[in-house]
Amino acid sequence: MTIQWFPGHMAKARREITEKLKMIDVVFELVDARIPLASRNPMIDEILDQKPRIVLLNKADLADPKVTSMWESYFSEKGIPSLAINSQDGKGIKKIEPLAHELVKEKFDKMRAKGIVKPRAVRALIVGIPNVGKSTIINRMAGKNIAVTGDKPGVTKKQQWIKAGKTLELLDTPGILWPKFEDQSIGLKLAVTGAIKETLFDFTEVVLYAIKYLKEHYEERLVERYKLSEIPDDSLPLFEEIGKKRGCMMSGGEVDLEKTAEIVLRDLRAEKLGRLSYERPNEFEIK
Numbered sequence: 001m002t003i004q005w006f007p008g009h010m011a012k013a014r015r016e017i018t019e020k021l022k023m024i025d026v027v028f029e030l031v032d033a034r035i036p037l038a039s040r041n042p043m044i045d046e047i048l049d050q051k052p053r054i055v056l057l058n059k060a061d062l063a064d065p066k067v068t069s070m071w072e073s074y075f076s077e078k079g080i081p082s083l084a085i086n087s088q089d090g091k092g093i094k095k096i097e098p099l100a101h102e103l104v105k106e107k108f109d110k111m112r113a114k115g116i117v118k119p120r121a122v123r124a125l126i127v128g129i130p131n132v133g134k135s136t137i138i139n140r141m142a143g144k145n146i147a148v149t150g151d152k153p154g155v156t157k158k159q160q161w162i163k164a165g166k167t168l169e170l171l172d173t174p175g176i177l178w179p180k181f182e183d184q185s186i187g188l189k190l191a192v193t194g195a196i197k198e199t200l201f202d203f204t205e206v207v208l209y210a211i212k213y214l215k216e217h218y219e220e221r222l223v224e225r226y227k228l229s230e231i232p233d234d235s236l237p238l239f240e241e242i243g244k245k246r247g248c249m250m251s252g253g254e255v256d257l258e259k260t261a262e263i264v265l266r267d268l269r270a271e272k273l274g275r276l277s278y279e280r281p282n283e284f285e286i287k
């Protein structure tokens with residue numbers, strides 16, 4: 001992977017989020033349920049500091065449900081509440097508001113005891129890497145209330161808040177963060193799940209990576225989908241075997257790797273191998 005984000009972009013995004021956090025009670029950190037660590041910003045803990053947070057495992061409809069449960073336990077062990085959701089059809093979304101209230105209860109109780117504020121909605125900010133579903137979830141949570149509730153003075157400019165529940169408001173512009181690219185496997189996972197534009201990566205490299213992972217965790221699905229009679233140990237011969245089964249041959253009798261990669265990637269995107277997760281807790285940690 002050769003994708004690099006300019007450090008200047010990262011610094012700007014970071015500054016913007018830090019500024020927004022001043023107005024926020026709770027952060028909804030959106031990650032891809034299929035790759036919850038690779039789709040996280042590595043500096044997020046530092047940026048959010050002590051801010052209450054809920055990790056939303058989005059696109060859970062595409063992920064392996066068993067693995068998603070493992071992730072929920074993983075975050076829970078770290079003391080971070082998480083929810084598996086599908087922003088597209090709204091599954092799991094209803095649980096967000098009550099959980100957000102739980103997290104800010106202490107702060108609100110204190111404010112009330114001091115008589116500081118009138119009762120107000122909990123204010124939340126969605127943050128996440130590009131393409132993780134930030135706009136989709138904002139639209140889904142806002143429902144027919146997508147019309148902004150009005151201006152309230154922000155720190156540097158007026159901010160728009162969107163009504164996203166009875167007593168929940170979302171800042172209208174989500175915080176965009178970048179994933180970490182130094183670790184090659186992170187770029188590959190982002191490519192497999194569609195977080196990176198297809199023109200930006202080498203299909204064959206990405207699919208080879210995916211096949212290696214699938215062989216380890218979903219071998220029977222590979223066998224079934226591609227009618228494999230044998231499963232070579234290494235991923236390249238396995239990849240070639242799939243190409244042969246799919247008739248991706250070049251005139252010289254060699255397997256057309258690019259064509260094979262395109263077919264496999266299309267299959268993965270179309271869920272022809274079922275719901276897949278590309279990361280399991282403790283396989284690696286972002287440092």
Ligand SMILES: Nc1nc2c(ncn2[C@@H]2O[C@H](COP(=O)(O)OP(=O)(O)OP(=O)(O)O)[C@@H](O)[C@H]2O)c(=O)[nH]1
Pocket residue numbers: 058059060061062085086087088089128129130131132133134135136137176
């Ligand atoms: N299957 C599935 N697709 C989803 C879900 N949430 C979002 N998507 C899709 O993911 C793609 C990206 O969603 P967006 O809401 O545009 O993502 P974003 O984070 O706002 O993207 P940027 O504007 O690039 O930062 C869209 O094609 C959505 O339809 C989900 O829960 N399940």
